Every structure is written in C-alpha cells, then in structure tokens.
Amino acid sequence: AQSVTQLDSQVPVFEEAPVELRCNYSSSVSVYLFWYVQYPNQGLQLLLKYLSGSTLVKGINGFEAEFNKSQTSFHLRKPSVHISDTAEYFCAVSDTGGSYIPTFGRGTSLIVHP
Amino acid sequence: DADVTQTPRNRITKTGKRIMLECSQTKGHDRMYWYRQDPGLGLRLIYYSFDVKDINKGEISDGYSVSRQAQAKFSLSLESAIPNQTALYFCATSDLGLAGGREQFFGPGTRLTVL
Numbered sequence: 001a002q003s004v005t006q007l008d009s010q011v012p013v014f015e016e017a018p019v020e021l022r023c024n025y026s027s028s029v030s031v032y033l034f035w036y037v038q039y040p041n042q043g044l045q046l047l048l049k050y051l052s053g054s055t056l057v058k059g060i061n062g063f064e065a066e067f068n069k070s071q072t073s074f075h076l077r078k079p080s081v082h083i084s085d086t087a088e089y090f091c092a093v094s095d096t097g098g099s100y101i102p103t104f105g106r107g108t109s110l111i112v113h114p
Numbered sequence: 115d116a117d118v119t120q121t122p123r124n125r126i127t128k129t130g131k132r133i134m135l136e137c138s139q140t141k142g143h144d145r146m147y148w149y150r151q152d153p154g155l156g157l158r159l160i161y162y163s164f165d166v167k168d169i170n171k172g173e174i175s176d177g178y179s180v181s182r183q184a185q186a187k188f189s190l191s192l193e194s195a196i197p198n199q200t201a202l203y204f205c206a207t208s209d210l211g212l213a214g215g216r217e218q219f220f221g222p223g224t225r226l227t228v229l
Contacts, residue, residue, distance in 0.1 A: 009154065032216050043118075043204055044218035051216060090156060100210055102218065106156040
C-alpha cells in the first residue's frame with residue numbers, strides 16, 4: 001500500500017513569486033507519481049507525471065517536479081506564478097506493477113495574490 | 115465535447131432517498147472509478163471497475179453501490195442517502211494499454227447535498 005502526504009494545506013504567494021508545493025510518499029514498491037490541478041468548479045486534470053527516466057519532469061503551465069527517491073519526495077515548483085494558478089493541487093502515487101490505482105494526497109490550496 | 119461526463123452536475127435530496135449518479139466516457143478506456151471529495155480529505159475511492167464484469171470496492175464503499183452497464187457507462191447509487199454523504203463526487207477513467215499513460219481522466223463532478 002502507498003500513502004501520500006502533502007505537507008501544506010494552503011500556500012499563499014504573491015503574483016510573479018516562485019512557489020513550491022511539497023509532496024512526500026511512502027511505498028514498499030516502485031511507484032508512479034502524479035500532480036493534478038483542480039480549478040474552481042472543475043474536475044482534476046493532469047499537470048505532470050513521473051513514470052521512469054529523468055527525475056526532473058516538466059508539465060503544463062510552466063510547472064515542474066523532481067522525483068527524489070532517497071527522500072521519497074515529488075515536490076512541485078513554478079518559478080513565477082500567475083493569478084490564474086490559484087487552484088487546488090493534488091499529489092498522487094500508484095504502484096508500477098499491480099493495480100495501478102492511485103492514492104491521493106489531501107491537496108494543497110495555492111492562493112496567488114496580486 | 116467532454117471525454118468524461120457526469121449527470122447531474124448538482125443534486126439536492128433528502129435523507130432516505132435513493133440517488134443515482136451517472137458517468138459516461140468516450141475515451142474508450144476499460145477502467146472507471148468513483149471518488150468522493152471532501153474539504154481537507156482529498157479524494158477517496160468508493161468503487162472501481164477494470165471492465166464490465168470486474169467491479170471492486172474501494173476504501174469507502176459502505177452505503178454505496180455501482181453498476182457498469184457498458185464499457186462507457188458507470189453509475190453510482192446511494193440506496194438511502196444520509197447527510198454525511200454530502201460531498202463532491204467524481205468519475206474517472208484510465209487506460210492501461212501499451213500506450214496508456216497511467217494517469218486518470220476526470221469528469222466535471224457532481225455536487226450532492228443530502229438534507
């Protein structure tokens with residue numbers, strides 16, 4: 001079984017500032033890792049994913065994340081945020097050889113202030 | 115057109131009523147899921163289906179049932195709704211074929227309020 005901890009429930013930041021949303025996971029097997037974004041009144045959509053290969057993953061809207069196996073982390077970063085990045089962000093982990101069903105973190109609310 | 119659709123988008127009902135939430139997809143995926151989202155709790159898996167004849171309980175299936183009518187349709191029922199089932203419900207699909215990317219594709223959600 002896997003578990004995911006998103007270390008911050010809310011992250012306020014000013015527009016054009018950098019941001020990091022933290023995600024740690026626990027698993028006894030190899031994992032796939034995902035970040036999803038949920039804009040107000042919408043479903044979740046994929047931001048980026050790590051399946052294998054390069055540990056630095058680039059996603060949509062200028063976001064990137066780095067898989068750190070030794071620290072079991074997959075933190076999400078953006079060098080300069082916009083008002084439109086205000087949303088809920090979910091980290092998720094799944095196994096690589098079983099059911100592939102993801103376990104989601106509790107979410108981090110990113111609030112971008114002008 | 116949306117690949118994963120949910121109906122209704124909003125529903126208010128009373129305690130004890132039977133409610134059905136429907137999900138349809140045009141992505142051709144075999145796997146479908148139902149989640150509920152509560153503030154501060156993230157997404158929790160209610161049921162999932164790997165194909166029409168394979169339905170499995172998730173972590174919070176009590177009080178819910180599902181039906182997979184076809185590859186494209188997966189319905190969630192609350193046999194006798196109670197107030198703590200008030201939540202946002204999401205349907206999702208995924209493809210695990212050779213070209214599958216392992217991620218899930220979500221519908222827009224159904225906001226259910228049980229009075």
